[in-house]
Amino acid sequence: MKPVTTITSRGVPLLRDNIDTDTIIPSREMKTTGRTGLAEGLFAPWRYTNAVDRLADPAFALNQPEAAGARVLLAGANFGCGSSREHAVWALVEFGIEAIIAPSFAPIFRNNCLRNGLLPVELPADVVRDLAWQTVRIDLPSQTVSAGDQSWPFDIDPEAKQMLAEGLDAIDLTLKLKDTIRRWLDADRRTRPWVYLEKST
Amino acid sequence: MGQTLFAKIWDAHRIADTAGGTQLIAIDRVFLHERTGSAALRRMAETGREVLDPARVFAVMDHIVDTRPGRGDGTLMPGGEGFIAQTRAATLAAGITLFDVNDRDQGIIHVISPEQGIVLPGLTLVAPDSHTCTQGAFGALAWGIGSSEAEHAMVTGTLRMERPMTMRVTFTGTLAPGVTAKDMALALIAEHGAGGGAGHAVEFAGEAVGALDMEGRMTLCNMATEFSAMTGIIAPDAKTFAYLANRPYAPTRFDDPFWATLRSDDDARFDREIVIDSAALAPMVSWGTSPEHTIPVNTTVPQGPERAHAYIGLAPGAPIEGTPVDAAFIGSCTNSRITDLRRAAALLKGRRIAPGIRKALVVPGSLAVKRQAEAEGLDKIFEAAGFEWRMSGCSLCFYAGGEGFPEGSRVISSTNRNFEGRQGPGIRTHIASPETVAASAIAGAIADPRKVLGKGAPA
Numbered sequence: 001m002k003p004v005t006t007i008t009s010r011g012v013p014l015l016r017d018n019i020d021t022d023t024i025i026p027s028r029e030m031k032t033t034g035r036t037g038l039a040e041g042l043f044a045p046w047r048y049t050n051a052v053d054r055l056a057d058p059a060f061a062l063n064q065p066e067a068a069g070a071r072v073l074l075a076g077a078n079f080g081c082g083s084s085r086e087h088a089v090w091a092l093v094e095f096g097i098e099a100i101i102a103p104s105f106a107p108i109f110r111n112n113c114l115r116n117g118l119l120p121v122e123l124p125a126d127v128v129r130d131l132a133w134q135t136v137r138i139d140l141p142s143q144t145v146s147a148g149d150q151s152w153p154f155d156i157d158p159e160a161k162q163m164l165a166e167g168l169d170a171i172d173l174t175l176k177l178k179d180t181i182r183r184w185l186d187a188d189r190r191t192r193p194w195v196y197l198e199k200s201t
Numbered sequence: 202m203g204q205t206l207f208a209k210i211w212d213a214h215r216i217a218d219t220a221g222g223t224q225l226i227a228i229d230r231v232f233l234h235e236r237t238g239s240a241a242l243r244r245m246a247e248t249g250r251e252v253l254d255p256a257r258v259f260a261v262m263d264h265i266v267d268t269r270p271g272r273g274d275g276t277l278m279p280g281g282e283g284f285i286a287q288t289r290a291a292t293l294a295a296g297i298t299l300f301d302v303n304d305r306d307q308g309i310i311h312v313i314s315p316e317q318g319i320v321l322p323g324l325t326l327v328a329p330d331s332h333t334c335t336q337g338a339f340g341a342l343a344w345g346i347g348s349s350e351a352e353h354a355m356v357t358g359t360l361r362m363e364r365p366m367t368m369r370v371t372f373t374g375t376l377a378p379g380v381t382a383k384d385m386a387l388a389l390i391a392e393h394g395a396g397g398g399a400g401h402a403v404e405f406a407g408e409a410v411g412a413l414d415m416e417g418r419m420t421l422c423n424m425a426t427e428f429s430a431m432t433g434i435i436a437p438d439a440k441t442f443a444y445l446a447n448r449p450y451a452p453t454r455f456d457d458p459f460w461a462t463l464r465s466d467d468d469a470r471f472d473r474e475i476v477i478d479s480a481a482l483a484p485m486v487s488w489g490t491s492p493e494h495t496i497p498v499n500t501t502v503p504q505g506p507e508r509a510h511a512y513i514g515l516a517p518g519a520p521i522e523g524t525p526v527d528a529a530f531i532g533s534c535t536n537s538r539i540t541d542l543r544r545a546a547a548l549l550k551g552r553r554i555a556p557g558i559r560k561a562l563v564v565p566g567s568l569a570v571k572r573q574a575e576a577e578g579l580d581k582i583f584e585a586a587g588f589e590w591r592m593s594g595c596s597l598c599f600y601a602g603g604e605g606f607p608e609g610s611r612v613i614s615s616t617n618r619n620f621e622g623r624q625g626p627g628i629r630t631h632i633a634s635p636e637t638v639a640a641s642a643i644a645g646a647i648a649d650p651r652k653v654l655g656k657g658a659p660a
């Protein structure tokens with residue numbers, strides 16, 4: 001996973017509340033069990049005027065010339081609600097998005113972001129709205145977003161910050177606690193035996 | 202001070218606090234399906250990691266399997282066979298129990314987990330599927346995660362979690378006839394928003410919740426994710442234990458004193474409390490493109506986001522009742538269990554769907570539900586009314602690129618999501634209870650089930 005430090009990009013506005021993962025990557029665009037080949041299906045229902053020829057809809061923010069190469073999306077509240085499909089995050093990352101700024105994120109989506117080096121930044125709705133089309137600088141070490149001569153602090157829990165900043169893999173990190181987990185399981189097996197199923201086949 | 206049910210289960214699973222400020226939580230059960238689980242299994246194989254305890258991991262083929270009678274591995278979804286083949290091979294290699302396409306216990310993940318007694322009160326259970334919260338109906342802490350988290354849970358037996366806040370939603374009083382658990386869930390989201398539960402684990406409580414059967418409780422908890430909650434949970438009671446006893450993976454009896462501790466203490470404090478008067482609720486139906494765009498069936502469409510009105514084709518002020526529909530769907534992990542089918546069949550008995558309905562499906566939640574329904578003759582009632590009777594699976598709860606509704610259809614659906622395109626490109630979905638779906642299919646337009654219920658079956 002690529003470590004995240006600072007990101008400077010124009011902010012592309014998709015300022016609707018409750019943008020769901022069916023819209024970010026429709027199920028029909030998830031064609032294999034892998035994590036690649038998804039960028040083309042990103043926002044397919046909005047990005048293309050027509051599902052067959054895939055003609056770009058000029059009204060859609062990401063299709064506008066100013067959006068070329070943009071790495072920061074601006075969105076409404078509860079972004080990423082709906083299906084748990086991690087493909088939504090994989091598609092965004094493959095497309096080149098590195099951070100999303102929104103008033104709030106759906107919980108499963110937010111976790112999926114953190115596991116894939118995509119930075120979710122929470123800022124109040126009016127601030128997000130004002131950032132539309134501006135050049136935005138996100139600085140993870142100092143936890144600030146700035147644009148023009150203004151800047152805003154954002155919250156992120158220390159573990160999420162460290163994992164993003166160092167590009168750490170959560171499984172590797174947890175496996176360092178393997179012995180603690182093993183001891184806990186051995187004790188738990190005695191108190192809650194019904195949890196531990198024997199394989200019947 | 203007393204503890205909440207959530208806190209009791211959470212604390213009992215807390216292995217350690219990590220250096221980064223999260224908590225390491227033991228995960229008792231992982232359940233996968235072929236749509237998102239396959240990605241986790243594939244990555245695990247690629248990185249050479251192994252499942253810590255395969256006996257506590259389960260998988261099912263439900264999302265993209267064909268539901269037409271006589272099905273095999275073929276699916277109408279382009280590339281669908283790849284998901285099936287890969288899930289089968291990977292679960293076999295990892296030693297994971299798989300409920301395969303035509304296994305007699307096959308069905309939708311959140312329908313078969315309780316049927317098999319895989320979910321139990323007091324357990325932690327995760328699945329790479331957002332509606333895992335359904336299983337909180339059994340007093341388990343059950344929640345949806347992504348594929349990477351599923352891999353983490355399988356490999357380490359744990360998840361790194363931030364502790365959520367707690368909320369209690371109390372439904373006081375008694376539901377009126379024709380009003381169901383689905384309407385309770387929709388009323389909550391309509392009033393408090395699709396983001397209303399964000400950051401919270403929600404306990405459902407109160408007289409009306411206690412009165413629900415286990416299937417109604419599952420319907421209620423199912424929609425917790427549409428409320429953006431981490432999960433929904435209901436304290437187990439005599440109904441819960443009676444349902445689970447002797448199921449294949451459950452204990453035969455629940456007389457250990459431990460089981461009685463699984464409830465919120467009387468003096469437990471929640472971070473937020475919501476109280477809803479159940480007696481005042483009416484059958485609910487969605488008008489727009491988010492579950493929060495929901496209104497009582499006898500009211501008019503409010504002013505909402507422009508784009509939602511444009512997509513759904515209904516203007517503010519329009520009555521929702523009487524809106525013509527082209528298709529009807531009864532199924533999904535929200536409303537596909539035997540009692541759901543019985544209630545819909547009671548309305549459809551001796552009646553026919555309207556001539557304008559171009560597609561009407563009933564998709565039982567599991568093959569066990571299907572067998573039970575057939576033993577009771579429900580399949581005959583549905584077929585005589587003009588519904589297709591299917592094999593079990595997720596089917597048209599979502600559009601995978603294969604089978605779909607006729608182009609441009611407006612669908613009345615017992616599912617949980619009315620997002621743009623959820624049931625197919627351009628398809629307009631109205632979510633409601635199975636009763637409301639049945640009544641609307643008969644009328645050919647969105648209808649109030651209470652008007653049909655009042656009439657009894659035609660002679």
Ligand code: SF4
Pocket residue numbers: 264309310311330332532533534535594595598599617
């Ligand atoms: S029935 Fe629908 S909501 Fe439920 S698990 Fe299947 S696709 Fe998801």
